[in-house]
Amino acid sequence: xxxxxxxxxxxxxxxxxxxxxxxxxxxxxxxxxxxxxxxxxxxxxxxxxxxxxxxxxxxxxxxxxxxxxxxxxxxxxxxxxxxxxxxxxxxxxxxxxxxxx
Amino acid sequence: xxxxxxxxxxxxxxxxxxxxxxxxxxxxxxxxxxxxxxxxxxxxxxxxxxxxxxxxxxxxxxxxxxxxxxxxxxxxxxxxxxxxxxxxxxxxxxxxxxxxxxxxxxxxxxxxxxxxxxxxxxxxxxxxxxxxxxxxxxxxxxxxxxxxxxxxxxxxxxxxxxxxxxxxxxxxxxxxxxxxxxxxxxxxxxxxxxxxxxxxxxxxxxxxxxxxxxxxxxxxxxxxxxxxxxxxxxxxxxxxxxxxxxxxxxxxxxxxxxxxxxxxxxxxxxxxxxxxxxxxxxxxxxxxxxxxxxxxxxxxxxxxxxxxxxxxxxxxxxxxxxxxxxxxxxxxxxxxxxxxxxxxxxxxxxxxxxxxxxxxxxxxxxxxxxxxxxxxxxxxxxxxxxxxxxxxxxxxxxxxxxxxxxxxxxxxxxxxxxxxxxxxxxxxxxxxxxxxxxxxxxxxxxxxxxxxxxxxxxxxxxxxxxxxxxxxxxxxxxxxxxxxxxxxxxxxxxxx
Numbered sequence: 001x002x003x004x005x006x007x008x009x010x011x012x013x014x015x016x017x018x019x020x021x022x023x024x025x026x027x028x029x030x031x032x033x034x035x036x037x038x039x040x041x042x043x044x045x046x047x048x049x050x051x052x053x054x055x056x057x058x059x060x061x062x063x064x065x066x067x068x069x070x071x072x073x074x075x076x077x078x079x080x081x082x083x084x085x086x087x088x089x090x091x092x093x094x095x096x097x098x099x100x101x
Numbered sequence: 102x103x104x105x106x107x108x109x110x111x112x113x114x115x116x117x118x119x120x121x122x123x124x125x126x127x128x129x130x131x132x133x134x135x136x137x138x139x140x141x142x143x144x145x146x147x148x149x150x151x152x153x154x155x156x157x158x159x160x161x162x163x164x165x166x167x168x169x170x171x172x173x174x175x176x177x178x179x180x181x182x183x184x185x186x187x188x189x190x191x192x193x194x195x196x197x198x199x200x201x202x203x204x205x206x207x208x209x210x211x212x213x214x215x216x217x218x219x220x221x222x223x224x225x226x227x228x229x230x231x232x233x234x235x236x237x238x239x240x241x242x243x244x245x246x247x248x249x250x251x252x253x254x255x256x257x258x259x260x261x262x263x264x265x266x267x268x269x270x271x272x273x274x275x276x277x278x279x280x281x282x283x284x285x286x287x288x289x290x291x292x293x294x295x296x297x298x299x300x301x302x303x304x305x306x307x308x309x310x311x312x313x314x315x316x317x318x319x320x321x322x323x324x325x326x327x328x329x330x331x332x333x334x335x336x337x338x339x340x341x342x343x344x345x346x347x348x349x350x351x352x353x354x355x356x357x358x359x360x361x362x363x364x365x366x367x368x369x370x371x372x373x374x375x376x377x378x379x380x381x382x383x384x385x386x387x388x389x390x391x392x393x394x395x396x397x398x399x400x401x402x403x404x405x406x407x408x409x410x411x412x413x414x415x416x417x418x419x420x421x422x423x424x425x426x427x428x429x430x431x432x433x434x435x436x437x438x439x440x441x442x443x444x445x446x447x448x449x450x451x452x453x454x455x456x457x458x459x460x461x462x463x464x465x466x467x468x469x470x471x472x473x474x475x476x477x478x479x480x481x482x483x484x485x486x487x488x489x490x491x492x493x494x495x496x497x498x499x500x501x502x503x504x505x506x507x508x509x510x511x512x513x514x515x516x517x518x519x520x521x522x523x524x525x526x527x528x529x530x531x532x533x534x535x536x537x538x539x540x541x542x543x544x545x546x547x548x549x550x551x552x553x554x555x556x557x558x559x560x561x562x563x564x565x566x567x568x569x570x571x572x573x574x575x576x577x578x579x580x581x582x583x584x585x586x587x588x589x590x591x592x593x594x595x596x597x
Contacts, residue, residue: 016278023271032267039274046281054288059281062232062290066277069239073270076246080262083253093267096260099336 008049015042029081029091033074040070107176108157109227112150112184113220119146120216127209136208140199143212147195147219151188154181166587168363169293173230182434182585183226183359186441190351191219193442193560197449198344200456200554211251214244215348222352226359231280231290234360238276241353242269242324248348249341261340268333272323279316282309283368292363299371307372314368314376318383321365325357326410327417328387335394338406343455346402347448350409351441358416358437362430362587366420370589380421381519388414388526396533401451401461404533405444408487411526412440418502418519424589425509425516432501435582439494439571443486446564450480453557466537468545473553477541479561484534486568489527494571497579499527 015038022035044063051059085091104110123139157163158181166179194215202208221241228234246269250262284290286309287298299310322330338346369376391411398404419433451461453476458465470477486493503523509516571578 012281019274029263029267033270036267036270036274039271040277043274043277043281046278047284050281050285054285056288058232058288058290059284062235062280062284065232065236069236069273072243073239073273076243077266077270080246080250080259080266083250084259084263087256087259093263096263098257098260099264099340 005049005053008045012042012046012049015039015045027092027094029084029093030078032093033077033081037070037074040066104176107174108154108163108181108184109174109176109224111153112223115150115153116146116216116220116223119143120213120220123209123213123216136202136205137199139209139212140195140202143216144192144195146216147188147192151185151192154184154188157181166585168229168367168587168589169291169296170229171291171293173233174224174227175229176227177587178585179359179362179587180223180227182438182582183356184223186355186438187219187222187226187352190348190355190441190445191215193351193445193449193564194344194348196556197347197452197560199556201342201344201452205252207251211248214248218244218248218348219352222356225356229292229363231283231292231295231364234292234364235273235276235280238360239273241356242273245269245345245349245353248345249337251345252342255340257340258342259340261337264333265337265341268323272320272330275316275323276320279313279320282313282316286310286313292367296367296371299368302372310368310372311376314365314372317361317365317368318379321357321361322383325354325361326387326391326413327383328390328410328414331387331390331410334410335398335403335406338409339400339403343402343448343452343461346406347445347452350406350448351445354409354413355437355441358420358433362420366423367589370424374424377421377424378513378515380417381515384414384417384421384519385522386414387411387417388522392526392529392533395530398533399463401454401463401466401537402448404463404537405447405451408530408533409440409444411530412436412444412487414526415499415502415523416440418506418523422506422509422513422516422519425512426505428501429505429509430586430589431579431583432498432505434585435579436495436498436502438578438582439486439498439568442564442567443483443495446479446560446568447483447487449557449560449564450476450483453554453561456554456557457551463537463540467540468548469540470542471545472548472551474550475558475561476553479565481538481541482565482568484537486572488531488534490531492569492572494568494575494578496572497575499523501579 019035019039047059047063163181164177166177221237224237228237246266249265252258283295286306287295302310326334388411391407395404395407416433416436419429422429486495489495489499503520506516506520
């Protein structure tokens with residue numbers, strides 16, 4: 001098994017592509033939220049891999065901050081989605097169209 | 102080493118601790134109402150913070166503007182300038198909320214979130230490390246997601262919050278990915294070291310540097326409302342409570358430009374001077390799309406939201422010609438300052454209309470000048486200032502921006518076209534602002550005067566004095582913006 005930077009970066013780009021696919025195709029709010037989380041995790045993988053090969057610890061430090069922030073963001077986002085579900089009995093963002101102009 | 106007497110640290114201790122304590126006080130007091138009690142605490146905190154920054158500036162305790170520092174936070178006039186802007190906006194929002202939040206539940210949480218979001222905005226402006234920048238960016242964003250959906254029973258507030266949240270989270274993800282690439286090719290998260298690394302990149306790595314800069318433009322551009330990253334903005338501003346729309350349009354959007362100046366402008370300059378052309382193209386697209394779409398709107402909040410997209414384009418003119426003209430960034434900063442007050446006042450006038458008339462549809466504001474005279478005068482003055490009518494403050498900052506674009510024409514051939522586009526767009530914007538004014542004063546039957554919310558009258562009087570005052574005597578504020586202009590010389594950093 002080789003253990004080179006390019007392999008980590010390829011996995012990260014693949015995750016980014018999956019995230020973008022999810023964002024452009026899916027219409028369920030929770031699926032969109034998870035697609036965004038996949039993009040954040042692709043970036044975290046990048047940071048940790050770069051941090052190993054540069055080498056310094058700044059990348060891993062940044063990844064820890066980013067994970068904590070993503071957790072806070074998901075908590076708020078799920079809260080908003082729950083409130084929306086109580087009102088619409090549905091979390092399909094295609095049905096949210098009271099605001100149009 | 103952290104200096105515990107520097108401005109940002111003291112502001113964190115002051116605003117952050119009061120913001121955290123407000124819900125605790127609410128639990129201890131076991132009450133649900135009393136908006137004015139919690140509002141007063143928040144207001145006093147913000148005024149003390151603004152006074153502290155003004156004291157620091159007048160006693161020259163603040164360093165001259167440095168884009169870069171080895172610390173994570175730098176105590177410079179660039180950050181202090183944005184901190185003053187944010188605090189003025191937060192004070193306007195809190196005072197406007199005294200009326201808007203009356204009889205609404207959870208006032209303590211509401212004011213606490215406003216304070217936390219303001220400290221986040223202030224820290225974005227002071228931060229010189231990408232880790233700090235991201236943390237402050239999220240501290241600014243996450244409370245505003247909740248605030249946008251604060252009216253839980255209102256479907257449009259809910260929908261606005263979900264759209265705003267999804268695009269906000271996506272912008273964060275893009276920023277993190279951009280930072281990961283910037284870290285990968287330069288080996289540091291300190292903004293100064295990243296920029297110096299960009300300037301001395303290997304030729305094979307330059308495309309990656311451009312990719313990182315493009316990701317930063319996309320990520321920060323979502324919050325700034327640049328075209329083509331603006332689609333969430335009208336929905337979010339229309340559905341959110343109008344006081345929060347004021348905070349978003351005048352606060353978070355302006356702070357995006359602080360981050361953009363530190364990261365995007367410096368990054369493009371470091372990579373290749375010609376790339377600021379891309380910012381010029383985005384500027385023209387942003388102002389044209391914003392103003393054209395604003396003409397077709399039927400809702401006052403939505404029209405103001407599109408107009409704020411247009412103003413993001415004007416501000417971007419100064420950033421795109423920054424390396425070629427000495428007054429470009431000064432004009433941008435001055436317009437940021439003016440636009441924060443103008444748009445804040447306009448949205449809070451909309452809040453007054455929403456309270457008394459329960460709708461912000463354009464048909465409902467017929468004869469508003471006779472129903473709510475003071476709110477109407479505030480709205481008219483801020484609309485005229487937004488259009489850039491002399492002698493109001495918007496005129497001077499637009500004059501500086503367009504003048505600097507023509508000035509830069511001696512260096513780069515495309516710069517004067519930015520000024521042409523800006524002047525045409527200003528004329529266009531006067532059309533729809535004039536339409537609102539016409540509806541308010543020259544249409545409708547003999548309406549009776551209704552009672553206007555008291556705290557909003559205070560905001561209107563303050564902002565009218567402010568806008569006319571700066572318009573008549575702009576010199577000290579132009580100089581204040583001038584002291585905040587950072588040096589863009591990267592080569593001086595390369596040779597220590």
